Amino acid sequence: MNQVNAIEVKHVSKYYRLYNNQGERILELLTRKPYYKTFKALDNVNISIKKGEIVGIIGKNGSGKSTLSKLIAGLGEVTSGEINVRGKASMIAINSGLNPRLTGLENIIYKMTLLGFSRKKISHLIPKVIEFSELGEFIKQPVKTYSSGMRSRLGFAISINMDPDVLIIDEALSVGDQEFAEKSFQEMMRFKEKNKTILFISHSLPQIREFCTKALWIDEGKVRAYGDSESVTRDYYEHKKKS
Numbered sequence: 001m002n003q004v005n006a007i008e009v010k011h012v013s014k015y016y017r018l019y020n021n022q023g024e025r026i027l028e029l030l031t032r033k034p035y036y037k038t039f040k041a042l043d044n045v046n047i048s049i050k051k052g053e054i055v056g057i058i059g060k061n062g063s064g065k066s067t068l069s070k071l072i073a074g075l076g077e078v079t080s081g082e083i084n085v086r087g088k089a090s091m092i093a094i095n096s097g098l099n100p101r102l103t104g105l106e107n108i109i110y111k112m113t114l115l116g117f118s119r120k121k122i123s124h125l126i127p128k129v130i131e132f133s134e135l136g137e138f139i140k141q142p143v144k145t146y147s148s149g150m151r152s153r154l155g156f157a158i159s160i161n162m163d164p165d166v167l168i169i170d171e172a173l174s175v176g177d178q179e180f181a182e183k184s185f186q187e188m189m190r191f192k193e194k195n196k197t198i199l200f201i202s203h204s205l206p207q208i209r210e211f212c213t214k215a216l217w218i219d220e221g222k223v224r225a226y227g228d229s230e231s232v233t234r235d236y237y238e239h240k241k242k243s
């Protein structure tokens, strides 16, 4: 793998199986005949992302942004192709990664234990995560009682303090308040200074222009453009205006 590439996505396709109802899944098991339709969520995606880049991922709803970022984060299998990530990747998304039945504090411990952090390291990081999340006493409440903004705060605070090499943020900052979003952006910049890599999925083109060095435009599962964030967001905006 090239020394300077943090992420390499080579000829990656991802197909989902679509069933009309649960009955079809059972019929398939019984008859051993396929009852599903195949849906191509990603179609031969090739991309290399250099270490230290902040890459904004844009594209209309359902174009494959989350599918691609989940695969890069190691959540799920590619149907074909190959993904190489240098170092550890950590993903935060609006509704994933936290166990709703556990409290905020238990989630911190759970996630860090899963990643193999020592008890000592976890005890050291807990106060930092709580402080960054600004959840105060709510950290002792089950996550299912949190608002989407509170979940996103906790998710961001855990991920950033785990100090991954690649941080993937899927819309998680769109649900928080402005103040928290700004604090998170500052943290993203510090991350960049440490020459770490960030993938940032957002529907906000101004945010992408402000914070990302590059932008990746995904359209119907294919890479439509990858280049400097200014020009890719402009092309995307022009395309949206016409359609």
Ligand SMILES: Nc1ncnc2c1ncn2[C@@H]1O[C@H](COP(=O)(O)OP(=O)(O)OP(=O)(O)O)[C@@H](O)[C@H]1O
Pocket: 016, 017, 018, 039, 041, 059, 060, 061, 062, 063, 064, 065, 066, 067, 068
């Ligand atoms: N688990 C799944 N099973 C079946 N289809 C799926 C699954 N996950 C995603 N898809 C489909 O794959 C396509 C791409 O979805 P994805 O969530 O990657 O899009 P997105 O670009 O992130 O969209 P959005 O902007 O709405 O978040 C969509 O058509 C979606 O319905």
